[in-house]
Amino acid sequence: MDDFMSGDEDYYDSDHSESDLDSPDIIENDEADVQWAPPKGSSTKVITKESLLAAQKEDLRRVMDLLSLREHHARTLLIHHRWDVEKLLAVLVEKGKASLFSDAGVTVNEDTGSSLSFSSEVMCDICMEEVSADTATKMDCGHCFCNECWTGHFIVKINEGQSRRIRCMAHKCNAICDEAIVRNLVSKKHPDLAEKFDRFLLESYIEDNKMVKWCPSTPHCGNAIRVEEDEFCEVECACGLQFCFSCLSEAHSPCSCWMWELWAKKCRDESETVNWITVHTKPCPKCHKPVEKNGGCNLVSCICGQAFCWLCGGATGRDHTWSRITGHSCGRYKEDKANKTERAKRDLYRYMHYHNRYKAHTDSFKLESKLKETILEKVSISEERESRLRDFSWVTNGLCRLFRSRRVLSYSYPFAFYMFGDELFRDEMDLQEREIKQHLFEDQQQQLEANVEKLSKNLEEPFDQYPDDKVMEIRMQVINLSVITDNLCKKMYECIENDLLGCLQLGTHNIAPYKSKGIERASELSTCWTTKPNTADNCLPLDCGTSGGSSEHDRPSGSGSSDDSGCFSRKRPRKEGFGGGFFDLNLPAEVIDRN
Amino acid sequence: MVDFGRVQKELQECSRDMEASGIKIAPVSDNLVHLSGTIPGPIGTPYEGGTFHLDIKLPDGYPFEPPKMHFVTKVWHPNISSQSGAICLDILKDQWSPALTLKTALLSVQALLSAPEPDDPQDAVVAQQYLRDYQTFQGTARYWTESFAKTSSLGVEEKVQKLMEMGFPESLVRSALEAVGGDENMALEKLCSS
Numbered sequence: 001m002d003d004f005m006s007g008d009e010d011y012y013d014s015d016h017s018e019s020d021l022d023s024p025d026i027i028e029n030d031e032a033d034v035q036w037a038p039p040k041g042s043s044t045k046v047i048t049k050e051s052l053l054a055a056q057k058e059d060l061r062r063v064m065d066l067l068s069l070r071e072h073h074a075r076t077l078l079i080h081h082r083w084d085v086e087k088l089l090a091v092l093v094e095k096g097k098a099s100l101f102s103d104a105g106v107t108v109n110e111d112t113g114s115s116l117s118f119s120s121e122v123m124c125d126i127c128m129e130e131v132s133a134d135t136a137t138k139m140d141c142g143h144c145f146c147n148e149c150w151t152g153h154f155i156v157k158i159n160e161g162q163s164r165r166i167r168c169m170a171h172k173c174n175a176i177c178d179e180a181i182v183r184n185l186v187s188k189k190h191p192d193l194a195e196k197f198d199r200f201l202l203e204s205y206i207e208d209n210k211m212v213k214w215c216p217s218t219p220h221c222g223n224a225i226r227v228e229e230d231e232f233c234e235v236e237c238a239c240g241l242q243f244c245f246s247c248l249s250e251a252h253s254p255c256s257c258w259m260w261e262l263w264a265k266k267c268r269d270e271s272e273t274v275n276w277i278t279v280h281t282k283p284c285p286k287c288h289k290p291v292e293k294n295g296g297c298n299l300v301s302c303i304c305g306q307a308f309c310w311l312c313g314g315a316t317g318r319d320h321t322w323s324r325i326t327g328h329s330c331g332r333y334k335e336d337k338a339n340k341t342e343r344a345k346r347d348l349y350r351y352m353h354y355h356n357r358y359k360a361h362t363d364s365f366k367l368e369s370k371l372k373e374t375i376l377e378k379v380s381i382s383e384e385r386e387s388r389l390r391d392f393s394w395v396t397n398g399l400c401r402l403f404r405s406r407r408v409l410s411y412s413y414p415f416a417f418y419m420f421g422d423e424l425f426r427d428e429m430d431l432q433e434r435e436i437k438q439h440l441f442e443d444q445q446q447q448l449e450a451n452v453e454k455l456s457k458n459l460e461e462p463f464d465q466y467p468d469d470k471v472m473e474i475r476m477q478v479i480n481l482s483v484i485t486d487n488l489c490k491k492m493y494e495c496i497e498n499d500l501l502g503c504l505q506l507g508t509h510n511i512a513p514y515k516s517k518g519i520e521r522a523s524e525l526s527t528c529w530t531t532k533p534n535t536a537d538n539c540l541p542l543d544c545g546t547s548g549g550s551s552e553h554d555r556p557s558g559s560g561s562s563d564d565s566g567c568f569s570r571k572r573p574r575k576e577g578f579g580g581g582f583f584d585l586n587l588p589a590e591v592i593d594r595n
Numbered sequence: 596m597v598d599f600g601r602v603q604k605e606l607q608e609c610s611r612d613m614e615a616s617g618i619k620i621a622p623v624s625d626n627l628v629h630l631s632g633t634i635p636g637p638i639g640t641p642y643e644g645g646t647f648h649l650d651i652k653l654p655d656g657y658p659f660e661p662p663k664m665h666f667v668t669k670v671w672h673p674n675i676s677s678q679s680g681a682i683c684l685d686i687l688k689d690q691w692s693p694a695l696t697l698k699t700a701l702l703s704v705q706a707l708l709s710a711p712e713p714d715d716p717q718d719a720v721v722a723q724q725y726l727r728d729y730q731t732f733q734g735t736a737r738y739w740t741e742s743f744a745k746t747s748s749l750g751v752e753e754k755v756q757k758l759m760e761m762g763f764p765e766s767l768v769r770s771a772l773e774a775v776g777g778d779e780n781m782a783l784e785k786l787c788s789s
Contacts, residue, residue, distance in 0.1 A: 126658060126693045128604045149659075152598075153693055156659040171692040171699075 043228040044522035051525040056205040080104035083209035105176035141175035163200035256509035263414035354417040361410030381464040398478040448488040455481040637709040641736035645744025661691035671739040673722035683717035
């Protein structure tokens with residue numbers, strides 16, 4: 001977002017750029033290359049089945065340290081507060097520890113020793129039997145029942161889908177049962193159910209947490225995505241699916257989620273067409289086909305031969321005068337009907353205007369992969385040629401920019417449709433204000449469109465057959481146009497966020513911020529965590545943020561255990577290269593930032 | 596599986612202080628999953644003097660799952676369906692605890708009779724009447740108690756006679772009538788199912 005501020009001085013309009021091309025040193029190719037480096041330490045993370053445990057460690061650890069709690073108590077608190085640590089802390093400050101604990105059903109028992117030892121027999125109030133003390137279990141809340149009954153209770157609750165909130169069996173006891181006891185007792189009888197319990201508990205981090213969502217891929221890839229600060233963003237899952245984190249549909253910025261939902265529905269229903277048909281046609285009273293009046297008087301005849309009155313739709317005879325139709329008479333032509341027709345027609349044309357442009361760009365990017373193939377073919381031909389030109393990264397970079405800009409352009413049409421239409425913001429702007437803003441936006445849109453098309457045209461040049469100097473020229477054009485379209489996209493988002501959506505009284509529209517590098521690919525979490533709280537926190541080397549590579553070896557010694565083999569397994573080795581690949585959840589945020 | 600040991604103990608315990616609580620529980624079938632409960636209408640309410648019968652079915656998970664109860668006797672009450680006898684009571688649903696028993700559950704139902712909660716109604720018609728026209732509500736509830744919850748005017752000997760005429764042996768008829776608190780229809784049901 002900060003980058004947006006610098007947008008002004010880099011701004012070129014289309015006329016400008018033509019002349020700029022003559023001086024090749026304006027744009028360093030290096031700069032363009034840097035642009036395409038994968039994002040450093042992306043703020044979105046893929047949570048796989050394997051890293052699910054590691055993902056929640058940071059939150060657990062914070063709560064455990066702050067309140068000196070054991071892990072299961074911290075988890076109970078976090079589940080109760082839907083994994084919102086800030087909210088949990090606010091409750092702590094506002095209501096105090098005792099209330100925080102009792103509301104969430106946490107009872108911290110100071111005397112952890114077995115207090116059952118004083119007698120060898122206990123009465124279980126559930127089965128109403130005397131049982132020996134060693135087959136009974138006392139929960140933290142102090143209620144003691146026999147293991148058999150506890151197990152029965154746990155099984156029923158797990159099967160009810162209540163794993164995350166299994167309460168004590170005593171009437172009106174709000175305490176949540178110790179997960180270790182649940183796990184231990186249930187696994188003796190039903191190991192598969194104990195596994196289910198563990199999974200439910202772990203998946204609470206995804207399902208009860210607004211910063212984490214399942215990837216919406218079908219068939220489901222099994223991953224979830226965690227975002228750091230902003231829910232309004234677009235991400236790419238490890239499975240390759242790009243989506244809007246906020247509404248889980250396709251990435252649609254600069255359209256807001258609400259606009260996109262309306263637009264998608266509109267396109268699906270083709271409601272305008274239906275609208276048009278209802279207004280412009282009337283069903284024949286005999287064969288019920290819709291009939292359109294193509295001029296002439298109000299006596300209409302259907303292709304089936306039936307004559308009817310256009311005004312009331314009733315069947316009539318065939319003879320007529322200027323004021324009367326045989327066998328029929330109905331009221332006068334009504335004014336409001338004319339308005340209705342006019343309006344429906346106008347709405348339809350308006351929709352068609354935006355839809356056609358939206359569709360044209362969408363269709364273009366549907367052909368992306370094909371275009372990419374043909375262009376990359378040209379690159380490989382060029383590379384084999386005897387030439388002083390070796391580096392063709394500008395082609396792929398230009399292609400990426402083209403695809404990205406096209407997407408922005410395509411979704412900017414449904415945005416404009418709603419932004420300057422009557423449906424959503426009729427009362428937000430007066431007509432004059434709307435007109436001014438619409439012109440402002442359309443100017444930007446037009447500029448972007450022109451440059452995108454130019455970029456596209458340049459990339460489609462048969463540069464593999466051109467002499468070197470001509471290729472150099474195309475290269476300059478592509479690099480220049482890439483920068484221009486990038487800036488124009490940036491400006492368009494800025495304009496939408498600040499001048500258009502930002503002015504609205506009803507703050508219900510948010511868009512994902514513009515990312516010059518395209519939709520961020522969520523990075524994977526490392527999974528080098530043991531379930532036990534380790535004591536190595538304090539002895540972390542302070543300088544471990546200096547290089548991504550070396551910090552991998554600086555893992556806390558306490559975590560060295562058998563699950564090491566699963567650590568740092570990366571499905572995509574290309575990510576090794578840049579810093580911040582290792583994201584240590586143990587480190588305070590400022591150390592990670594330095595990374 | 597239902598913990599029958601516990602159900603057996605619950606029944607014993609309940610019959611021990613039947614005098615004090617007025618609450619009766621008797622098995623309808625041999626296998627103890629189908630029972631019938633009886634509660635006296637609380638004093639000082641329109642239900643006073645009535646005897647209310649409930650049908651109790653124990654789910655497989657009992658006591659870890661709540662027993663399923665509904666009124667057999669027709670009742671006019673905001674939280675009890677006047678049609679089906681279904682009861683809206685939290686401890687019979689999500690607030691059930693295995694530490695509760697059939698007797699405590701029936702005591703809670705009895706308490707519900709004295710303290711209706713019209714804001715969380717099972718029967719909207721009754722609840723509206725309760726809120727808008729309390730007098731009429733009381734009248735209707737009392738009338739229903741008179742009509743449906745009072746033991747029939749027949750004496751015990753007449754009931755025994757009637758049931759014996761249907762072909763049941765006298766000893767069984769007497770014990771059945773005793774078990775269900777003198778209700779002729781319940782006794783018949785019990786006799787037929789045994």
